[in-house]
Amino acid sequence: MTSVTKAAESEAYLKYKDPKLPINRRINDLLGRMTLAEKIGQMAQLDLENLTATTMRDYSIGSILSGGGHVPRLRATAGDWINKVNELQRASLSSRLGIPMIYGVDAVHGHNNVYKATIFPHNVGLGATRDKELVKRIGAATALEVRATGINYAFAPCIAVCRDPRWGRCYESYSEDPNVVIEMTDIILGLQGEPPANARKGVPYLGGRDKVAACAKHFVGDGGTTKGINENNTVIDWHGLLSIHMPAYYHAIIKGVNTVMVSYSSLNGKKMHANRDLVTGFLKNTLKFRGFVISDWQGVDKITDLPHSNYSDSLLAAIQAGIDMVMIPHNHTEFIDILTDHVNNNRIPVSRIDDAVQRILRVKFVMGLFEEPLADQTFVNQLGSQEHRDLAREAVRKSLVLLKNGETSDRPIIPLPKKASRILVAGTHANNLGYQCGGWSLTWQGFSGDNQTIGSTILSGIEEAVDPSTEILYSENPDPAFVKSSNFSYAIVVVGEPPYAETNGDSLNLTIAEPGPSVIADVCGQVKCVVVLVSGRPLVIEPYLPSVDAFVAAWLPGSEAGHGVADVLFGDYGFTGKLSMTWFRTVDQLPMNVGDAHYDPLFPFGFGLSTVPINAGLD
Incomplete structure (x- = not known):
């Protein structure tokens, strides 16, 4: 083989690696060099749990994913992730043609x-x-x-x-x-x-x-x-x-x-x-x-x-x-x-x-x-930067939908006063970071509790927002006699759905999980109360509305829910969210969507009460 031929072959070999060439030319050059086995390997995406670097190299695997909860190690740092990704990428690059892999995540x-x-x-x-x-x-x-x-x-x-x-x-x-x-x-x-x-x-x-x-x-x-x-x-x-x-x-x-x-x-x-x-x-x-x-x-x-x-x-x-x-x-x-x-x-x-x-x-x-x-x-x-947490907090307050605020427009309950003698915070979802994040959070089905990641619970957001002189008592499921005798200024009850994902979340009844309804009955019958509903969708709420002074749909607000919810409950910002889904009366109406001939919702698509901020700039 002449030196000219070798040079030509070397130049040809580099075509798909040459960033100056048009992408289509690079694709065709690389495709023409691939065996059937290498092509089929590129069509495979494997999960991190079932993978070795040798597999990536020997089979020319095209992609990796981390399924829900599949991590390099428990509480892996950004550095741990980078090391694992690069280990597997280097294996891909060591294959015959050195085709890099794509790494996907939910x-x-x-x-x-x-x-x-x-x-x-x-x-x-x-x-x-x-x-x-x-x-x-x-x-x-x-x-x-x-x-x-x-x-x-x-x-x-x-x-x-x-x-x-x-x-x-x-x-x-x-x-x-x-x-x-x-x-x-x-x-x-x-x-x-x-x-x-x-x-x-x-x-x-x-x-x-x-x-x-x-x-x-x-x-x-x-x-x-x-x-x-x-x-x-x-x-x-x-x-x-x-x-x-x-x-x-x-x-x-x-x-x-x-x-x-x-x-x-x-x-x-x-x-x-x-x-x-x-x-x-x-x-x-x-x-x-x-x-x-x-x-x-x-x-x-x-x-x-x-x-x-x-x-x-x-x-x-x-x-x-x-x-x-x-x-x-x-x-x-x-x-x-x-x-x-x-x-x-x-x-x-x-x-x-x-x-x-x-x-x-x-x-x-x-x-x-x-x-x-x-x-x-x-x-x-x-990763988890303050700028991003501030953005998430903004998203929380803009996503909240105020469904009820007092019996008439001239007697609103929200904004709540930051300065009060004593406040009750109750409910299963008030102090549970996992519940407010929902499914697809740390694991596929989500988690319960506060020790698996970083964030602010709704209780902690309330505690930080109120005046230092205000006493806050928290009870997940308080006794009604205690509520009645404790002379609370008002109560904030946070209830909803436990985390779920995909089929595990299918529901034919769409009810608030117990003891949520019991807490609403035990608290809201005794003291002025605001109910905050943490859920992935509209639920059956019509039976509870008469005993509730204000009702907030908080959806699944994520890791910064505490501060975001407190921002609007206490009037630092106004409520602006509007329903993007019709709120039904009973499940017997479902499916029911805006524009249907027999549209009779509890709250229609686009509904959402507004409030005017009263504490803007006052921290």
Whole structure:
């Protein structure tokens, strides 16, 4: 071989590593060098719990995720995360072609699975703010906290349109109204950065190392399942799908979203993970989405509407449908062997594999991973920073919805006086950081108590807000005789739902968990009281309203709930939140959404009383 030939080969080898070349040229150069095994490895996403560096190197695995609660170690620091991410990234770089991996995490309301991270209100609360600029700032803050741990991919935002609060994922939805959800897709601009004005529609975008790849999910119709049953069937005509569940995806794609995750649910009896007409036909071909499509956690395994279904058949259907990356997350060898067999036996054409890998590589090139694959300490101080906690506090106060404030407008209870002789704070959710954060917080199903991360409980926020001369007594479940005899100036009762996620949150009765109703009855019958409801959705509250002087929907306000709730209860800021979901009277009315012919809510979509701040600037 001549020196000229060697030089030419060397130059050719470097094409996909050359940042000066157009991305499409780099993609094609790299794709042309890949074996079938390397291509299929790129289509796999494995979980941290079931992973070694050797696996990453030897199988050319394309991506890693940390499932809910899967961490390098208990109470892992940002440095621990960076070390683990870089260990696995170096393994990827040591593979034959040195293709870097993407690391994904469920950062759905902040970097919520990481110790000391800022946990923002869940989407149901953010929808009540109607503030897309706020949501964009939350996206930017979340991106910085995710990057602080060396991770570069967030499985957010969820842009489901929750049409039935019985659904256990309703708190992951911004609203029952697609127009509100469309506005909230501006969080993508915060997570990824704003594409230039001349950006081509559907092309993924990332604005720099302080940003992360986003993921619009779950495509499509997951918020419209029958009776709100998680992963169930959504029955809807084409017009309804396009007008209710699809619009936010169109806007997410315009904003350059890098990835789209497919829903567990079915559409008119067809599992979305096997729905070629919508995944390939509509999402890729009609909407011109050019990022990659990823399955949900073991979503391929759940394709059960095929005759004699098994994993091989399900995987065949999913890849044919247009899924590019499969969240396995455990048995990668089975996935690789089966998919290889499908290709070798012409059940899946190589062109379909190439399409998937081109999309995955495009996102990796857009993210700059070939130039800067390793994480460093640049953003470590962003994790749980005071600036982000202040932003979360702002989000809390803007998300709270005041449903009742005295019997008439000229006799309001809120703002509450900071100076009082004695205040009672009661209820299961008043002094429980985990309860106010909800599911997808430190672990998949959330947690109970105050010792698993950093934040302010509602009780601590009240204690800091009131005048030093004011005595505060706290009792989770006080005796009514004690309440009656203690001469309280007023009481604040904080009750709600315990944490849950996904199917564990499905509910047919939507009641406040005991002893919440008992505490309301025992306290509010004895003393002037404000009830603060911590929940992922509207619940049955009509029976309690007559005995309650003021009622606040606090949703799942996150780690900074204490200060944010106190800000508006005591008048430092006014209430501004508006319902983004219809508040029903009884569950027998469900599903019921604004615009329905027989719309008879307890509180309609868009309802929310306002208050005027009286203590602004007085600390």
